[in-house]
Amino acid sequence: MMKAINKVLATTLTAGLLATTFPVTHTGNTVQAATKVCKSNKKTPKNVIFMIGDGMGPSYIAAHRYMRDNKATKQLDRISFDDYLLGAQTTIADDEHQNITDSASAATAMSAGVKTYNSAIAVDVNKHEVKTVLEQAKSKYKSTGLVATSEVTHATPAAYGAHDESRKNMAAIADDYYDEMINKQHKVDVILGGGKDYFERKDRNLIKAFEKDGYKYVTNKNELLKATADTKAKQLLGLFSPGGMPKMIDRDDNMPSLQQMTNTAIKKLSTNKHGFFLMVEGSQIDWAGHANDITGAMSEMQDFDLAFQEAINFAKTDCNTLVIATADHSTGGLSMGQGGEYNFFVDPIKKMKHTPEYLRAQLMKDGADVDAIIKENIGFELTEDEIKNIKDAVAAKDAVKIEDAIEKPVNKRSFTGWTTGGHTGEDVYIYGYGPGSEQWRGSMDNTDNAKRIFKFFK
Ligand SMILES: [Zn+2]
Numbered sequence: 110m111m112k113a114i115n116k117v118l119a120t121t122l123t124a125g126l127l128a129t130t131f132p133v134t135h136t137g138n139t140v141q142a143a144t145k146v147c148k149s150n151k152k153t154p155k156n157v158i159f160m161i162g163d164g165m166g167p168s169y170i171a172a173h174r175y176m177r178d179n180k181a182t183k184q185l186d187r188i189s190f191d192d193y194l195l196g197a198q199t200t201i202a203d204d205e206h207q208n209i210t211d212s213a214s215a216a217t218a219m220s221a222g223v224k225t226y227n228s229a230i231a232v233d234v235n236k237h238e239v240k241t242v243l244e245q246a247k248s249k250y251k252s253t254g255l256v257a258t259s260e261v262t263h264a265t266p267a268a269y270g271a272h273d274e275s276r277k278n279m280a281a282i283a284d285d286y287y288d289e290m291i292n293k294q295h296k297v298d299v300i301l302g303g304g305k306d307y308f309e310r311k312d313r314n315l316i317k318a319f320e321k322d323g324y325k326y327v328t329n330k331n332e333l334l335k336a337t338a339d340t341k342a343k344q345l346l347g348l349f350s351p352g353g354m355p356k357m358i359d360r361d362d363n364m365p366s367l368q369q370m371t372n373t374a375i376k377k378l379s380t381n382k383h384g385f386f387l388m389v390e391g392s393q394i395d396w397a398g399h400a401n402d403i404t405g406a407m408s409e410m411q412d413f414d415l416a417f418q419e420a421i422n423f424a425k426t427d428c429n430t431l432v433i434a435t436a437d438h439s440t441g442g443l444s445m446g447q448g449g450e451y452n453f454f455v456d457p458i459k460k461m462k463h464t465p466e467y468l469r470a471q472l473m474k475d476g477a478d479v480d481a482i483i484k485e486n487i488g489f490e491l492t493e494d495e496i497k498n499i500k501d502a503v504a505a506k507d508a509v510k511i512e513d514a515i516e517k518p519v520n521k522r523s524f525t526g527w528t529t530g531g532h533t534g535e536d537v538y539i540y541g542y543g544p545g546s547e548q549w550r551g552s553m554d555n556t557d558n559a560k561r562i563f564k565f566f567k
Pocket residue numbers: 164212395396399440532
């Protein structure tokens with residue numbers, strides 16, 4: 110009985126505390142909380158930061174909460190998102206053959222307020238271009254930014270800054286970022302993420318072109334930090350890898366985090382007195398979901414969480430900024446608990462030093478010491494069969510099988526379930542803070558995001 114009362118008391122205290130000193134999570138890796146509280150009753154924000162956790166369905170949020178929980182306390186600790194939950198949205202696509210959305214269709218719904226077919230980049234079902242909130246912002250002389258950990262030409266950012274009948278045309282999407290002018294300006298002022306290969310091509314060098322037009326170009330974390338401090342650099346192109354960036358737990362010191370990129374983008378864009386629109390994507394939560402890789406999924410949730418805290422902190426000191434964080438769909442059918450087991454154990458996930466994807470690349474190198482790589486990076490005991498599966502896959506040089514052979518033991522020990530290698534159709538949560546955020550309360554459709562932002566940017 111006493112215990113029960115204590116628990117209630119502890120929960121109440123924590124909840125009260127969180128309201129003022131967000132964020133309180135466990136051991137490190139949190140962003141220093143803003144202490145200022147905005148006191149205005151503004152209903153229209155000047156700036157909008159729209160954040161998309163690609164594939165971040167409800168089970169990813171709940172699994173992330175177990176990952177962040179401080180086991181020394183009895184209650185399940187709250188995560189940064191919990192203080193900002195507003196509602197949920199439906200994600201269905203307008204596609205002849207599929208009623209579960211892909212990232213392109215969902216992003217077009219959120220960027221332009223238009224339902225469309227899977228693979229469409231800011232075009233409607235008739236393949237006609239539709240205006241995006243980023244373009245509307247630019248037409249109102251606001252600054253604009255796109256930040257992603259995938260190629261910055263990937264489906265989600267593309268649906269804000271480009272138009273194409275297919276998400277596959279990533280070179281044409283990069284061309285759009287440069288070629289499509291609004292008020293005689295390039296429409297995206299800050300572009301940060303992966304995908305250098307789509308900007309520096311045989312047929313065209315967009316990096317040189319952007320530089321010629323006054324953009325500062327950066328390729329690693331140090332250069333990014335320098336450019337952040339350089340107040341003369343207003344427009345910024347940062348491409349940190351040929352394709353997608355490494356996942357958070359696989360990054361070396363040269364790679365910026367999503368939080369750092371978000372911080373830089375905000376610093377650059379917020380100098381415009383007309384305001385700004387910034388889209389930030391935690392791109393690879395989805396990629397880990399497709400691979401049924403819980404290690405990668407939890408790595409990317411943490412990366413996105415920290416970026417969210419960064420944006421919230423800015424909004425709390427700025428008082429003119431709306432932050433919305435949501436997902437485009439869920440991926441993989443992730444479940445906490447599997448095979449009738451009433452448990453979801455995070456320790457095996459935490460014991461992984463890298464993602465299976467990263468380890469696969471190491472294992473496939475000539476002369477790789479397979480035993481040593483396994484021992485150093487998989488922090489729990491594998492069975493002989495499990496080791497044999499990995500070794501057989503390495504001998505066969507089968508990339509998919511190698512990753513699979515590493516993922517399975519983690520899924521098995523953590524009781525992580527997966528039902529598909531594709532997307533799933535659940536509603537996704539919406540989090541938010543700032544002027545106008547009350548409009549996101551309750552149940553809505555993904556197209557409502559754009560409809561509301563358009564009204565703010567009238
Ligand atoms: Zn996906």
